[in-house]
Amino acid sequence: MxxxxxxxxxxxxxxxxxxxxxxxxxxxxxxxxxxxxxxxxxRRPPSPSHQAVLLELACTLRSICPEQLQVLPAPVRFEPAAGLSLLPDILVCHRDDVGDRHVERPLLAVAIMSRSTRALDTGFRQALYDLSKVPSYWMFDPARRALTVRELVDGEYAERTVVGDEVFEATAPFAVRIVPGELVR
Known part of the structure; x- marks a missing residue:
């Protein structure tokens, strides 16, 4: 079938x-x-290069993830509201927020963009994460080797982009050092 x-x-x-x-x-x-x-x-299945980036980033996050949190690679559902079910590429959440079928409240949602998903990732999905008050949303563009980070600060989202060999020092959901250029090998 x-x-x-x-x-x-x-x-x-x-x-x-x-x-x-x-x-x-x-x-x-x-x-x-x-x-x-x-x-x-x-959505069609992701490309091998997409999955390689996903694995690199998920392993980086998992290697230093605190015990009370969990790093989950796609496909894991996040259901922010009735009639909505999203599949971020990576989710980080409290272990207690992992249900049988989906994650209740992610602390971080990550999208690895491609030509076919860029508009959805930076527009529609971003708006849904914003409305759901997901504390952090990262969008990684492998073609540009750029990581755009949106973080909820005092009720508003702050956004910044790091490119190539620039270093992003995340503090939430936990301290981690990300160099966008190192995610694409």
């Missing part, structure tokens, strides 16, 4: 009527699906 056939078999009777529980019926090895306002958004 093709991926699209699986998705069509799950289609609810009304447009926009998908729920997070409908995503539980999609086989894990079929497609990457997100839910936005009850509509299913299907």
């Amino acid at each position: 093709r991926d699209i056939d699986v998705v069509n078999a799950l289609r609810p009777s009304q447009p926009g009527a998908f729920t997070p529980s409908d995503l539980d019926e999609v086989p894990e090895d079929v497609v990457r699906c997100e839910l936005v306002d009850g509509s299913l958004v299907v």
Whole structure:
């Protein structure tokens, strides 16, 4: 059965009527699906270079992650509100916030951008993380070797970008040193 056939078999009777529980019926090895306002958004699998960056960054984070926190690579769902289910590339959260099917309250969401996801990552998804008050949202652009960091400070988001061999010294959700140019090998 093709991926699209699986998705069509799950289609609810009304447009926009998908729920997070409908995503539980999609086989894990079929497609990457997100839910936005009850509509299913299907993404193709990421490229090998994307996955290499994801692994490098996840391993960097995991190597110094405090015991009470957990680093989770995609696909792990974050459901910020009814009718919404997102798949960040990496999530960091308190261990107690990991449910059976999704993460309750991430401390950090990371997107590794590509040509096909750039607009969504810097626009729509960013707005959803902002509305959900996710404390940190990082967007890594492998083509530019640039890390854009959005952090919630006193109720507002501050944004900065580090490029190439510049160093980002994160303090939240824990202290970690990231050099964007070292993530792409």
